[in-house]
Structure formats: structure tokens, C-alpha cells
Amino acid sequence: DAGVIQSPRHEVTEMGQEVTLRCKPISGHDYLFWYRQTMMRGLELLIYFNNNVPIDDSGMPEDRFSAKMPNASFSTLKIQPSEPRDSAVYFCASRGLSSYNEQFFGPGTRLTVL
Amino acid sequence: GEDVEQSLFLSVREGDSSVINCTYTDSSSTYLYWYKQEPGAGLQLLTYIFSNMDMKQDQRLTVLLNKKDKHLSLRIADTQTGDSAIYFCAGCATNKLIFGTGTLLAVQP
Numbered sequence: 001d002a003g004v005i006q007s008p009r010h011e012v013t014e015m016g017q018e019v020t021l022r023c024k025p026i027s028g029h030d031y032l033f034w035y036r037q038t039m040m041r042g043l044e045l046l047i048y049f050n051n052n053v054p055i056d057d058s059g060m061p062e063d064r065f066s067a068k069m070p071n072a073s074f075s076t077l078k079i080q081p082s083e084p085r086d087s088a089v090y091f092c093a094s095r096g097l098s099s100y101n102e103q104f105f106g107p108g109t110r111l112t113v114l
Numbered sequence: 115g116e117d118v119e120q121s122l123f124l125s126v127r128e129g130d131s132s133v134i135n136c137t138y139t140d141s142s143s144t145y146l147y148w149y150k151q152e153p154g155a156g157l158q159l160l161t162y163i164f165s166n167m168d169m170k171q172d173q174r175l176t177v178l179l180n181k182k183d184k185h186l187s188l189r190i191a192d193t194q195t196g197d198s199a200i201y202f203c204a205g206c207a208t209n210k211l212i213f214g215t216g217t218l219l220a221v222q223p
Binding site: 004031033042043045048050055056091093100101102103104105106107108 | 144145154155156157158159162164202206208209210211212213214215216
């Protein structure tokens with residue numbers, strides 16, 4: 001298995017533009033998580049899905065952020081409009097049947113908003 | 115909610131042991147975890163411990179859990195330059211991982 005796949009790996013955009021981050025979880029995993037990592041706030045959980053259904057989006061910072069999971073093999077995190085304070089590394093992780101709830105992380109998308 | 119604290123930086127010499135410490139506030143996590151993040155990469159699970167255990171050993175890694183003091187530690191024996199990374203402890207609350215602030219481990223040759 002290729003592991004969790006994220007694209008793009010790097011994104012540079014201008015303030016006000018729409019940004020879409022993509023994630024393909026590990027096949028067979030039924031949980032998908034979106035995290036944001038910054039120097040100031042560390043690693044924060046934004047939202048997670050179970051069987052494609054959003055379960056907890058309490059970490060989504062504002063209405064400018066939205067996430068979807070149209071099927072078991074694809075999820076998107078969208079920021080519209082983007083702002084410089086959204087600059088961060090965004091990680092996707094997935095989890096399957098595991099006795100100890102291990103989450104597998106993707107390589108991340110480094111977002112820079114100018 | 116859960117709060118997880120770690121020291122920010124640790125520097126050791128190659129071949130020495132490293133001990134990374136973590137304190138947490140919520141004792142309801144069934145498992146506690148140690149993740150490793152190498153530069154430019156995602157997080158990778160290193161090891162975990164069940165909350166009713168005091169110690170777990172896995173090759174060069176030893177995890178100690180003191181539930182009374184809500185203290186978790188990770189010991190890396192014979193630390194190598196390849197161990198240089200950021201180490202995160204994490205608890206799990208209703209499917210959500212709550213991460214510590216991360217400890218940057220620098221291994222000097």
C-alpha cells in the first residue's frame with residue numbers, strides 16, 4: 001500500500017484565493033482526519049470523518065474552511081478565501097481496524113498564503 | 115479538555131540514552147502514544163502504551179507511564195544520528211488524538 005497520499009505537497013497562493021487540499025486515505029480505512037501544524041499552535045485536529053460522514057468539526061477555525069469526503073477513497077479540505085494566517089502544514093491521516101487506534105499520516109501539504 | 119506538555123528541546127551525544135518527558139491532564143485515554151516526525155515528513159507512530167501498563171519495552175525504546183503523576187516518558191537507548199527528529203506524545207479522547215507540543219531531539223555525532 002502506498003500509504004496516505006496528499007496533494008499538492010506545496011501550495012503558494014495569494015490572499016483571497018481559493019485553496020483545495022486533497023487526501024487519499026489507505027484503502028480499507030474508515031476514519032479520516034485533517035490536522036493543521038503551525039509553530040504557534042502545534043498540531044491541531046480540524047475535522048474527522050467516519051465512513052465518509054463528518055463526526056467532529058469543532059476544530060475547523062472558521063466558515064472559510066470546509067471539508068468533504070464524497071467517497072471512501074478521497075477527501076478535500078477547502079479554504080475560501082485564504083488568508084496569510086492560514087499558512088501552515090496540513091496533514092491528513094487515516095485509521096482502520098487497529099486494536100490501539102493507530103493513525104497513519106500523509107506527508108502533508110505546506111501551504112503558504114502571501 | 116486535554117492538555118499535553120513537553121519540553122521543547124533535547125540534545126544528546128550519539129550512543130547516549132535520550133529521555134523525552136510528557137505530562138498530560140486527562141487520564142481517560144485508553145492508549146498513550148509516541149510519534150516521530152522527521153524534517154519535511156508526516157508523523158509516524160513509534161510506540162504506544164496501554165493505560166493500565168507501567169512500562170513497555172520495544173527494542174531500543176522504553177516507555178514509562180506514571181498514571182498517578184500523569185507523566186509519560188520515552189527512553190531511547192544508544193541514540194543514533196538517525197533518531198534526530200521531533201517527538202510528540204499524544205493521548206486519545208473519543209477518536210481524537212491530542213498532541214503535545216513536541217520535543218526536538220538533536221543527536222550530536
